[in-house]
Every structure is written in structure tokens, then in C-alpha cells.
Amino acid sequence: MKVITQEEISSLVARLCIQANTSLPADIREALDKAREEEPWPLARATLGLLQDNLTLAGEKCLPICQDTGMACVFVELGQQVALEGDLEEAIHEGVRRGYDQGYLRKSVVGDPLNRVNTGDNTPAFITTHLVPGDTLTITVAPKGAGSENMSRLAMLKPADGVEGVKAFILDTVLKAGSNPCPPIVLGIGIGGSFDKVAYLAKKALLRPIDQPNPDPYYADLEQELLEKINATGIGPQGFGGRTTCLGLAIEQMPTHVACLPVAVNMSCHVTRRATGSL
Amino acid sequence: MEYRLTTPLTKEALAPLRAGDTVLLSGIVYTARDAAHKRMTEQLDRGEELPFPIQGAAVYYVGPTPERPGCCIGAAGPTTAGRMDSYTPRLLDLGLAAMIGKGARSQAVKDSVVKNGAVYLGALGGAGALMAASVEELEIIAWPDLGCEAVRKLRVKDMPLTVLLDPAGGDLYQSGPAAYLESLEKK
Numbered sequence: 001m002k003v004i005t006q007e008e009i010s011s012l013v014a015r016l017c018i019q020a021n022t023s024l025p026a027d028i029r030e031a032l033d034k035a036r037e038e039e040p041w042p043l044a045r046a047t048l049g050l051l052q053d054n055l056t057l058a059g060e061k062c063l064p065i066c067q068d069t070g071m072a073c074v075f076v077e078l079g080q081q082v083a084l085e086g087d088l089e090e091a092i093h094e095g096v097r098r099g100y101d102q103g104y105l106r107k108s109v110v111g112d113p114l115n116r117v118n119t120g121d122n123t124p125a126f127i128t129t130h131l132v133p134g135d136t137l138t139i140t141v142a143p144k145g146a147g148s149e150n151m152s153r154l155a156m157l158k159p160a161d162g163v164e165g166v167k168a169f170i171l172d173t174v175l176k177a178g179s180n181p182c183p184p185i186v187l188g189i190g191i192g193g194s195f196d197k198v199a200y201l202a203k204k205a206l207l208r209p210i211d212q213p214n215p216d217p218y219y220a221d222l223e224q225e226l227l228e229k230i231n232a233t234g235i236g237p238q239g240f241g242g243r244t245t246c247l248g249l250a251i252e253q254m255p256t257h258v259a260c261l262p263v264a265v266n267m268s269c270h271v272t273r274r275a276t277g278s279l
Numbered sequence: 280m281e282y283r284l285t286t287p288l289t290k291e292a293l294a295p296l297r298a299g300d301t302v303l304l305s306g307i308v309y310t311a312r313d314a315a316h317k318r319m320t321e322q323l324d325r326g327e328e329l330p331f332p333i334q335g336a337a338v339y340y341v342g343p344t345p346e347r348p349g350c351c352i353g354a355a356g357p358t359t360a361g362r363m364d365s366y367t368p369r370l371l372d373l374g375l376a377a378m379i380g381k382g383a384r385s386q387a388v389k390d391s392v393v394k395n396g397a398v399y400l401g402a403l404g405g406a407g408a409l410m411a412a413s414v415e416e417l418e419i420i421a422w423p424d425l426g427c428e429a430v431r432k433l434r435v436k437d438m439p440l441t442v443l444l445d446p447a448g449g450d451l452y453q454s455g456p457a458a459y460l461e462s463l464e465k466k
Contacts, residue, residue: 041459041462043299043455044459047403050403050406050409051403051405051406053406053409054403054405054406054407054408054409055408057408057409057412058354058407058408061350061408062347063344063347063350063353063354063407063408063411064344064353064354064407064408065354065405065407065408066354066356066405066406066407067341067342067343067344067353067354067355067356067407067411067427068342068356068358068407069344069354104344104345104346104347104353105344105345106342106343106344106345106353106354106427107426107427108342108427116314118425118426120426145405146359147358147359147381147382147404147405150359178382178383178452179381179382179383179404179452180359180361180381180382180383182381182404182405233456234456234457234459234460234463235456236455236456236459238381238401238403238404238441239382239383239451239452239455239456240299240401240441240451240452240455240456241454241455241456241457241458241459241460242455242456242459243459269404269405270405271405
């Protein structure tokens with residue numbers, strides 16, 4: 001058994017919170033670079049250039065890329081051969097507390113959805129844990145801003161709606177969101193499962209690098225088709241018009257009930273953040 | 280077109296602005312988002328003074344990150360303006376001249392912008408570091424208990440903004456995508 005302490009976990013989570021908020025993953029940066037090169041509309045091209053400048057400036061000045069440093073969504077893959085010394089969830093909350101304090105990140109969490117008093121330290125973290133084989137603990141911190149999160153949607157479609165119904169729902173979600181989620185957007189899409197699982201699938205899809213297609217060719221084709229349709233809407237960067245409405249999207253699918261066709265769209269933006277580390 | 284404007288803003292200065300124009304804004308900008316708007320509305324209901332002079336003012340919908348030592352502000356990009364829609368026409372009627380944010384507004388806000396000769400200006404969403412670069416001074420002037428949502432007085436120089444809603448009823452979120460799609464049809 002490998003022993004991992006509460007302190008080791010807190011230190012890792014703190015580091016990942018700061019890293020995720022100040023430097024974008026390579027796949028998102030590359031997608032932004034490629035989008036700018038291929039963007040035909042002058043205002044859109046200029047706007048994408050300013051978003052690139054923002055990334056450079058954030059790096060130079062040690063500033064967060066976006067002021068909405070998000071809810072700390074933390075995904076844990078816990079090896080079954082790991083012996084934890086201390087409490088896993090408390091270790092993660094403490095890591096978030098430290099990371100958001102030491103990194104001068106914004107505290108954006110209220111302790112109650114209706115009484116709305118800020119918790120002051122960005123806790124609690126929103127934690128999803130999976131047991132996996134092996135003796136490694138892998139943690140991904142994916143800070144999620146509300147501008148895009150608020151534009152996310154879920155529908156329990158009828159099986160008769162089929163793939164056309166799914167496509168129509170996703171496109172409608174993008175059109176309804178318009179300029180609100182700070183396009184160019186990134187989409188995590190869940191199809192199948194149950195009411196709760198489909199939302200999880202959509203969130204999980206945002207963790208997959210956008211240059212990695214779905215391993216199932218049927219769903220990889222669907223991803224490509226949806227991306228082309230979304231980039232034909234004309235919304236463009238910031239909603240000012242142009243081709244680049246979406247930098248990339250990922251679909252995650254799973255079995256479902258004979259009478260169900262759940263679909264969920266987790267909306268994200270050009271600041272799709274994630275940082276991963278292992279112990 | 281590019282315009283250089285300084286606060287406080289007059290209707291005359293805003294009148295020529297059209298959706299899609301660039302504005303470099305200097306002077307004083309006040310920050311307020313959801314919680315501050317709720318409290319300002321409650322102040323007006325009670326007949327009290329607002330935390331800042333509203334006539335000719337520019338309000339920026341922003342909740343910056345905490346400032347690092349030696350920096351006057353953290354990252355400071357705009358938040359979604361639509362969440363402030365229900366509070367906005369009343370403030371425009373009182374003389375609020377410019378709103379800075381991102382995202383679509385309600386028809387009531389659009390109508391009020393035209394009626395009052397005001398403007399809605401777009402800051403770059405998600406570009407927190409870039410938008411912070413034009414801020415020279417920051418002072419919290421009301422409700423520090425609201426943390427990132429407290430009302431701040433910012434002194435800005437040449438803050439780069441895009442006209443989204445103009446006094447003549449123009450809306451870049453309609454005209455921008457329409458112009459792009461039209462350009463494709465012509466090809």
C-alpha cells in the first residue's frame with residue numbers, strides 16, 4: 001500500500017488551482033491560434049488576437065486569465081492500492097483555500113444558494129471521486145466560471161427524437177446562449193445515462209483535450225458535424241460576428257433506459273481551464 | 280470609428296456613437312454587479328443617496344480578482360450584463376450614461392438606452408488581464424462586505440471598449456453576425 005498524506009494532497013491542489021487559472025492547457029491555446037489563422041472576418045480576427053494578447057499579459061503579470069476564477073471543480077482518480085492518511089475531501093478543501101489565497105484568485109462561492117453569503121475562501125470544492133486500479137492518486141482541478149456555466153442546459157428527450165433531436169437541442173442551446181458565455185466557446189456534451197449521469201458526462205467531456213476526437217467513429221463524426229454547424233451560426237468571437245463561435249467540443253456517451261434519451265450541454269468558454277497532477 | 284471619451288459623459292458626446300465603434304474611455308468608472316445593484320435599488324426605494332453620482336456616470340459590471348502587492352487591481356474582465364437588466368432602466372432614467380459589460384440585454388434595457396441617449400459598451404469577456412491594464416487607481420467606496428462585488432471607484436485611461444447598444448437603437452449582437460453571414464452569401 002502506498003501512503004498519501006492529507007498535506008501532500010492539499011499542496012498539490014493549491015498548486016493546481018493557481019496553475020489552472022494563470023496558464024491555459026496546450027490544446028485550448030493551440031485551438032485559439034489555429035482559429036485566428038483561419039478566421040476570415042476582420043473584426044473577429046482582431047478580437048481573437050486580443051484574446052491571445054490577454055494570455056500573454058496574464059503570463060507576464062502573473063494575473064489570472066479571467067477574473068472569474070470559478071468554482072473549484074476537482075476530479076479525483078483514487079488508486080485502490082492507496083492508503084490515505086487523513087481526510088481526502090478536507091485535504092482538497094484546504095488546498096482550494098490555500099491556492100485561492102496564495103494565488104490572489106477571486107472567491108466566488110456563496111455558502112447557500114438563496115441566502116447568498118460569500119464563504120470567503122472559495123470553498124467548498126465541488127469534488128467528484130472515482131476509484132481506479134493501481135496506487136496513484138490523480139487530481140484534476142478545472143475552475144469553472146459562471147458566465148458560461150449559466151448557459152448550460154439539460155433535456156430529457158424522447159428516443160423518437162433521435163440524433164436529429166440531439167443536434168437540434170445542442171444548436172438551440174448555442175443560439176440561446178449567444179454572446180453571454182464569452183465565445184469562442186468550448187462544449188462538453190453528455191448523451192445517455194440518467195438525469196444525474198448525463199450532467200456528469202457533459203462536465204467530464206470538458207476534461208478531454210479538444211484535439212482528441214471521441215474514440216467511437218460515429219460520435220467523432222457527430223462532434224465534427226456539430227462543430228461545423230455551430231461555426232456556421234455567425235455568432236463569432238464575443239458575439240460580434242464571425243466564423244469562430246466554437247473552438248472545439250467533446251461528446252461523452254453511455255448506456256441509457258429504453259425510454260430515455262438524456263442530453264446535456266455544459267457550456268465553457270475560450271478560458272477552459274484544467275490542470276492535472278499525480279501523487 | 281474610434282472615439283476618445285472622458286467621464287462624466289454627456290448625451291451630446293454619446294449621440295454619434297454607433298454599434299461596432301471603438302471607444303477609448305478615460306476618467307472614473309464605478310463597479311457594480313448583482314449584489315450592489317440590489318442594494319442600490321433598495322437605497323432608491325428608501326429615498327437614500329446612491330454610493331456615487333449617477334448623472335453621466337459609467338458603471339462597469341466587474342468583480343476583479345484581489346490585487347497582488349504593488350498592483351492596483353487584479354484581473355478585471357466584464358461579467359454577464361443580462362443579470363443586471365431588471366435594475367437597469369431605473370438607473371438609466373436617473374442619468375446613468377454608460378454601462379460596460381458583455382452579453383445580450385433585454386428589450387426593456389434596449390428601449391431605455393434609446394430613450395435616455397445612453398450606451399452599452401462591451402469589454403472583452405474572459406480577457407481579465409487585458410482589461411485590467413487600463414486601470415490606474417482603485418478605491419472601494421461602498422459595501423466592502425460584498426468582497427469582489429463591493430462598489431469600487433476606478434480611474435481608467437483609454438479603456439478599450441466596443442459599442443454594443445447605441446442611442447439610435449443599434450445592437451452589435453444583431454448587426455455583427457448578420458453582416459458576417461451576409462458576406463458569406465455574397466461569395
